[in-house]
């Protein structure tokens with residue numbers, strides 16, 4: 001059991017207890033989606049991401065990069081961003097015009113979508129890796145490998161001819177290579193530094209329990225909700241006394257709108273066995289003090305708290321009224 005717990009911890013808490021340790025790998029990438037409705041209408045959406053956190057958008061009004069956090073500029077100067085703006089603008093417009101012009105040549109049918117994902121990845125102790133992948137209608141089409149556009153294996157001759165075309169543009173290949181190999185890792189390191197207060201913050205989770213009927217008759221699905229925590233690594237499980245319940249199931253860790261995370265931990269049990277179960281939550285923000293919620297206790301605990309609050313309020317009101325009366329008598333006298 002202990003071994004299992006350690007295994008789970010190892011899986012769910014990369015980096016272990018030390019929240020300040022540098023992550024094993026971190027990436028910055030730009031996602032671009034170009035939607036083509038017909039021969040005369042297309043739209044491009046771009047965004048920049050530090051791992052799973054969006055740091056940049058693309059402002060369609062001014063055709064410039066938008067910064068979603070105060071630290072999103074990293075250590076790049078405005079001049080450097082001016083250059084990148086010009087580059088991305090020319091690239092988006094050129095890309096759309098080029099694809100529109102050649103859609104009929106490749107007998108592509110409208111509407112369709114082209115997606116790009118490009119960036120770099122730092123692994124501790126290794127040199128940076130970079131990637132540039134292009135997908136057509138959600139399937140891999142081609143990628144950029146060591147200064148050459150390479151078709152995806154099961155894409156056929158179509159992808160090959162697109163690559164042949166792209167590979168003629170030496171200037172573009174050089175620019176892409178520089179952006180991926182030099183600009184991106186440099187920017188990523190600067191971003192990690194300028195955003196370190198935000199990226200290393202600790203936000204405590206809130207946890208609450210609920211249940212819903214399970215499929216089997218006389219069974220309950222107990223749900224432990226853990227929400228609002230940051231950073232992402234978290235450990236939570238259903239326990240009976242000190243024993244971890246092996247049937248515990250985990251949702252994906254989902255993002256909240258404010259950049260914190262949410263997890264659901266469920267356990268399917270016979271209704272009469274629900275008592276004495278508890279949900280235990282461990283997170284770096286809790287400083288070793290796990291949150292433990294007991295099934296069945298939460299209603300009564302809430303009621304007790306409510307009664308206590310009401311009683312205190314009543315006493316306070318009585319005291320205030322008495323004090324006021326007392327004062328006004330004195331005022332008259």
Ligand SMILES: *[C@@H]1O[C@H](CO)[C@@H](O)[C@H](O)[C@H]1NC(C)=O
Pocket residue numbers: 037038039040041
């Ligand atoms: C092209 O698509 C846009 C957006 O869906 C639409 O508003 C426009 O009427 C279409 N134009 C033609 C020529 O079909």
Ligand SMILES: *[C@@H]1O[C@H](CO)[C@@H](O)[C@H](O)[C@H]1NC(C)=O
Pocket residue numbers: 146147
């Ligand atoms: C990348 O390409 C260059 C020149 O085209 C070549 O010298 C180099 O060996 C290649 N590297 C890898 C890892 O394929």
Ligand SMILES: *[C@@H]1O[C@H](CO)[C@@H](O)[C@H](O)[C@H]1NC(C)=O
Pocket residue numbers: 075076077186187189190
């Ligand atoms: C930004 O920080 C990175 C990493 O510390 C450094 O390599 C780079 O020279 C700095 N300045 C710019 C303008 O990239």
